[in-house]
Amino acid sequence: MADTGTSDDTREKILRSALRLFTTQGFHATPTAQISRGAGVSTGALFHHFTDKATLTSEVYLAIKREMAADLREGDDMALPVRKRITGGIRRYIEWGVSHPEERAFLNLFYHSPNICDAVKDRTYADFRWLHDLCAEAVAEGVIRDVPHPVLFTVIVRTADGIVDLAAAVPPGTAREEVVDAGLAVIWHGIGAEGPG
């Protein structure tokens, strides 16, 4: 068990180095040699752990998505009413984005890149399925207005993404909380069946 520690460490260091360089330079502008150098290992070690550069890129993506999905779900309390669960989910989504700027930049980069295999994107859909179900539940309960689900989900996620960028550009504390609260208020005015909250 202690022996495999070194190998896993190398793998992790390569993933972290790739994340940092991809987000500051882009995929194709980042040579594999620079990634391995940033990780403190050799080119040979990189290609021992990852078959090629595309695989390494996908692995970075999958690792981030898995971590993000776990963080989001961990904070969910199923005992709470649906509206509070959704608000909490959006808040955690925003907090995660603000506190993970490199991961967020990578996801944006990856998402808008051409020629990135959709199969890779689809592999993470299941981890977020419960959020879709939660929204459907809210609509069924009359907590959310009867908006077509794709429109509903898109509005929530896109708006939250925008709030993340705004919140990250503002100093932590009251100013940041005000941005998040204002964003949440607009979202709930937009989708909520009742008054604001």
Next chain:
Amino acid sequence: MADTGTSDDTREKILRSALRLFTTQGFHATPTAQISRGAGVSTGALFHHFTDKATLTSEVYLAIKREMAADLREGDDMALPVRKRITGGIRRYIEWGVSHPEERAFLNLFYHSPNICDAVKDRTYADFRWLHDLCAEAVAEGVIRDVPHPVLFTVIVRTADGIVDLAAAVPPGTAREEVVDAGLAVIWHGIGAEGPG
């Protein structure tokens, strides 16, 4: 005047070829040789019209932004009440996105790319200034709730971007109109001071 036509044509063909290839392959994955080949000209001609690849990329961006800004402003009727002008502006924004998929893909790609000079992005801000002013006017008139301007503008644009993606994925006609109308309803519920509309 007729003599310069050939040269301008070459320039335009290079810009169009670059747009198509960048959106399907990405910036760094697209060799300049392929761009010139796609335009039906030689590498030499490309570097005669653009000093380097980065300049060509920026020129594609600026041309798209200029065209988009002109289309948006052209449809504006200053005689209309503020709310109708904003609704019309969002509708034209969505329509432009749906009918310009390559341009939209390029803007997304460019916007999320690292190392793209902010100075280039800033050069187009003035063309959209009137939209910011229009929103501020709506807040001053009490047509839009008193939401901090960055939050307000972000919510509108991000939601509209999401609606473009949804609308583009649906066949034109009733289905598409329903998506757009549903999106606009959510936006106005979110930001409007009065009832829905």
Next chain:
DNA sequence: GTCTATAATAAGATAGAC
């Protein structure tokens, strides 16, 4: 499992003829 050295290829940009 990690290293150094290198093979094989492809990139951006230029030179000089026409």
Next chain:
DNA sequence: GTCTATCTTATTATAGAC
């Protein structure tokens, strides 16, 4: 203003020692 040919450099990935 456009072409062909090419220079220079950088890239991904592999080979083989340790």
